[in-house]
Amino acid sequence: METLTEQILRDTIRIRPDKSHKGTYGRVCLVGGNAQFGGAIMMATEAAVYSGAGLNTTLTDPVNFVSLHSRLPEAMVADFHDTEQLEQLVKAATTVVVGPGLGTDADSLTALETVFKTVTPAQILIIDGSAITLVADKSLTLPKARLVFTPHEMEWQRLSGIPISNQHNDENEKVRAELNGIVVLKSHHTRIYTAKGTYLNPTGTPAQATGGMGDTLAGMVGGFTAQFTDLENAVLAAVYTHSAIADELAESQYVVLPTQIMHQLPRFMHEHQALK
Numbered sequence: 567m568e569t570l571t572e573q574i575l576r577d578t579i580r581i582r583p584d585k586s587h588k589g590t591y592g593r594v595c596l597v598g599g600n601a602q603f604g605g606a607i608m609m610a611t612e613a614a615v616y617s618g619a620g621l622n623t624t625l626t627d628p629v630n631f632v633s634l635h636s637r638l639p640e641a642m643v644a645d646f647h648d649t650e651q652l653e654q655l656v657k658a659a660t661t662v663v664v665g666p667g668l669g670t671d672a673d674s675l676t677a678l679e680t681v682f683k684t685v686t687p688a689q690i691l692i693i694d695g696s697a698i699t700l701v702a703d704k705s706l707t708l709p710k711a712r713l714v715f716t717p718h719e720m721e722w723q724r725l726s727g728i729p730i731s732n733q734h735n736d737e738n739e740k741v742r743a744e745l746n747g748i749v750v751l752k753s754h755h756t757r758i759y760t761a762k763g764t765y766l767n768p769t770g771t772p773a774q775a776t777g778g779m780g781d782t783l784a785g786m787v788g789g790f791t792a793q794f795t796d797l798e799n800a801v802l803a804a805v806y807t808h809s810a811i812a813d814e815l816a817e818s819q820y821v822v823l824p825t826q827i828m829h830q831l832p833r834f835m836h837e838h839q840a841l842k
């Protein structure tokens with residue numbers, strides 16, 4: 567297992583070319599946020615926007631439209647119950663993030679099944695939170711796409727069948743290969759399983775242990791993978807960045823809020839962009 571270093575940032579975060587426009591930096595489509603968990607998709611969306619993704623559209627329950635827009639006018643919004651619109655927006659995306667605050671009721675399942683039916687092999691699909699739980703509970707067939715799973719240990723137990731106490735590298739890698747994607751297994755020492763290797767994230771702090779922290783990471787993974795061409799590196803750099811910013815803030819804070827992390831992203835990414 568390789569321990570990540572700051573080098574992953576320089577290998578991934580490119581200097582923006584002058585000759586570019588918003589389309590150069592990818593389209594992220596985020597699906598989640600039921601009436602109870604609107605905050606989750608708002609945090610994921612805000613994290614994608616602050617990561618620098620060029621265009622961001624959020625499909626959520628309409629009760630979240632006003633709160634999302636009043637925080638974040640940069641994002642577009644649509645109703646995740648509107649299957650036709652969901653299909654259109656998924657088709658247009660570089661990266662789709664599904665699951666933060668999605669919930670597990672019949673409407674949530676319909677939205678997830680629509681996403682799975684619509685994504686194509688060239689697209690990146692980040693599967694987080696409730697979407698992981700639904701895949702496990704309903705034994706859903708995974709779509710052919712460039713898949714990234716971001717489970718915490720209990721979600722990984724549900725998806726992989728491996729009890730938390732047995733989540734060792736060999737067992738985890740075996741299931742990752744069957745899933746045919748990347749697995750970000752989140753914990754106080756997050757490990758990332760890819761076809762190229764297994765990585766340990768050395769950054770992170772217990773100051774991060776608060777609701778919405780993973781929703782924020784899912785949005786960042788969405789934003790990074792939409793912009794930066796190497797999928798594995800984009801995922802690794804997002805994980806490293808998320809907790810490295812938390813470490814900075816934890817030097818003077820007892821708890822670090824997800825929204826504080828995302829607001830540091832433009833500054834942190836500027837400081838760590840490639841110099842080559």
Ligand SMILES: NC(=O)C1=CN([C@@H]2O[C@H](COP(=O)(O)OP(=O)(O)OC[C@H]3O[C@@H](n4cnc5c(N)ncnc54)[C@H](OP(=O)(O)O)[C@@H]3O)[C@@H](O)[C@H]2O)[C@@H](O)CC1
Binds near residue numbers: 667668669697719778
């Ligand atoms: N503001 C919002 O809108 C928010 C909305 N959210 C949304 O809620 C939805 C449900 O997601 P969820 O993660 O809250 O619930 P669930 O999947 O049942 O997992 C919790 C269970 O797993 C266990 N557990 C064991 N190990 C663990 C570990 N390392 N990390 C974490 N948990 C671990 C844990 O054990 P315990 O705490 O009891 O010790 C407990 O039994 C999802 O869509 C999410 O996006 C949240 O993000 C919050 C903010």
Ligand SMILES: Nc1ncnc2c1ncn2[C@@H]1O[C@H](COP(=O)(O)OP(=O)(O)O)[C@@H](O)[C@H]1O
Binds near residue numbers: 717756
């Ligand atoms: N003690 C800790 N040390 C380091 N990172 C932590 C710690 N506790 C939680 N985290 C990080 O916070 C995030 C929690 O994700 P998740 O449980 O999905 O949160 P939520 O669903 O509430 O947004 C993960 O990125 C995890 O690595």
Ligand SMILES: [Mg+2]
Binds near residue numbers: 694695718780781
């Ligand atoms: Mg989560």
